[in-house]
Amino acid sequence: IYTFNRQVVTVPLEGAEGDEGSETGVERVAKQEIEREVRSVANGHVDVELKGSNTAVVYVEDDDISYVIGKGGGRINQIEDRLGIDIDVKTFDERPGGKAGTTSSGASGGQQGDIVTPDVTSRHVIIPLDDYHGDTVEVQADGEYLFTATVSRGGEIQVSRGSAIADELEAAIDRGKQITVVPQ
Incomplete structure (x- = not known):
């Protein structure tokens, strides 16, 4: 465990x-x-x-x-x-072999996704999506992997503020990074 x-x-x-x-x-x-x-x-x-x-x-x-x-x-x-x-x-x-990445960020860093504008409320960071209802998507900041989530039936991803994922997403937003969503 x-x-x-x-x-x-x-x-x-x-x-x-x-x-x-x-x-x-x-x-x-x-x-x-x-x-x-x-x-x-x-x-x-x-x-x-x-x-x-x-x-x-x-x-x-x-x-x-x-x-x-x-x-x-x-x-x-x-x-x-x-x-x-x-x-x-x-x-x-x-590093032996140089910079070629083997992590999820290295593997998916080149993929293009839909650019989104997250809304930060008092309790959540909300990523509105018109498409992908029920689909699993990868959320990236400037092409670097942040997290994977399932889009709700309402067409959005909600991340509770104060969580590690929300903190990282908010930091990326504050740094002016482009937030994208890539379907899996």
């Missing part, structure tokens, strides 16, 4: 060692959560590699590395404490 920001994920132990080439659901959730935390303090591209159940390597742009680590390692220590994972921060130049 793993917990990430109030999300509980369970993985059965039977047959777990047979799929070394594919990414498990827990690994995918862990990578997304680590990426979300680091992206909240980094401006550029972020990529995550899991090295074990409690360790990860995060690759960031050269300009972001000092900001992500923080003075005396304070900022990355706060992120590590929140997530309970040891994180090693490196630049893309230090």
Whole structure:
């Protein structure tokens, strides 16, 4: 059992060692959560590699590395404490093979979507959509993955303010990033 920001994920132990080439659901959730935390303090591209159940390597742009680590390692220590994972921060130049991303943001970053204008209310961040009723869509800021959601029958996505997803979405809006929705 793993917990990430109030999300509980369970993985059965039977047959777990047979799929070394594919990414498990827990690994995918862990990578997304680590990426979300680091992206909240980094401006550029972020990529995550899991090295074990409690360790990860995060690759960031050269300009972001000092900001992500923080003075005396304070900022990355706060992120590590929140997530309970040891994180090693490196630049893309230090990565074997360069910048080619393997995370969800790297895979979908080039897709074009519908540009949307979210409404921020006292309780929710609402993304109005005329289409995609009941469809699963990916929400992006300047082409970088933020989260995946299902559009309501009313044609909108509601994110509760104060949640990690809403905080990240609001930060992207505040930075003037273009919010797009890409159908899955």
